[in-house]
Amino acid sequence: xxxxxxxxxxxxxxxxxxxxxxxxxxxxxxxxxxxxxxxxxxxxxxxxxxxxxxxxxxxxxxxxxxxxxxxxxxxxxxxxxxxxxxxxxxxxxxxxxxxxxxxxxxxxxxxxxxxxxxxxxxxxxxxxxxxx
Numbered sequence: 577x578x579x580x581x582x583x584x585x586x587x588x589x590x591x592x593x594x595x596x597x598x599x600x601x602x603x604x605x606x607x608x609x610x611x612x613x614x615x616x617x618x619x620x621x622x623x624x625x626x627x628x629x630x631x632x633x634x635x636x637x638x639x640x641x642x643x644x645x646x647x648x649x650x651x652x653x654x655x656x657x658x659x660x661x662x663x664x665x666x667x668x669x670x671x672x673x674x675x676x677x678x679x680x681x682x683x684x685x686x687x688x689x690x691x692x693x694x695x696x697x698x699x700x701x702x703x704x705x706x707x708x
Contacts, residue, residue, distance in 0.1 A: 581634055581658070583625045583666045585674075590622060594633040598653050603687075605651060616651075623671055625654065625663040635663040637671060647677055649684040649693075664692055672696045683707040 596613050599605040608616075616638065625635030635654040641647035649671065654663045671677070684693060684706050697708040 579666075580629070580661065581625045581627055581663055581666070583623065583635070583663070583670045585621060585623050585670065587617060587622045589626075589631070590617060590624060590636075591633065592617070595636055598633065598636050598655055599651065601656055602651070602653050604685075605653075620650075623667050625658075625667055634658040635667050637667045639671065639677075641677075641680070643676070644680070646681045646683070649682060652684075665695075668692065668696050681707065 592610060592614055595617065596608075596610055599608060599613060605613075620638040620640050623637045623639075624633050626633055633655075635658070637652040638650050639647050640650065652664065652667065654667075682698065683701075684698065686693065686706060693706050698706040699708065701707045
């Protein structure tokens with residue numbers, strides 16, 4: 577079956593209103609202001625999953641990093657209407673295949689989807705966060 581989406585690292589092609597719409601579906605980000613979302617995008621490495629037919633954003637993730645020792649994976653989300661198609665996994669594969677993150681310590685906070693992150697080497701640490 578052919579994928580209906582593609583994934584890539586980008587900031588320029590992200591539409592603020594689409595990112596805000598995605599994050600409004602998340603328990604951890606549904607109250608963020610547009611200004612906060614804009615600033616977070618400007619100060620992060622951003623990744624998107626886009627529909628092939630119209631380039632609509634259906635998935636999003638960000639990395640905050642010092643580019644030397646540590647990265648923080650955050651805001652990984654797929655639009656509820658497109659879950660189950662592998663877009664979350666495709667975003668994670670793109671991020672985790674980046675050579676620059678291979679030697680870094682990674683971490684994330686999550687209350688859900690730990691199974692997805694475990695596939696990429698993350699494990700719960702002290703019951704508070706996931707790391708690899």
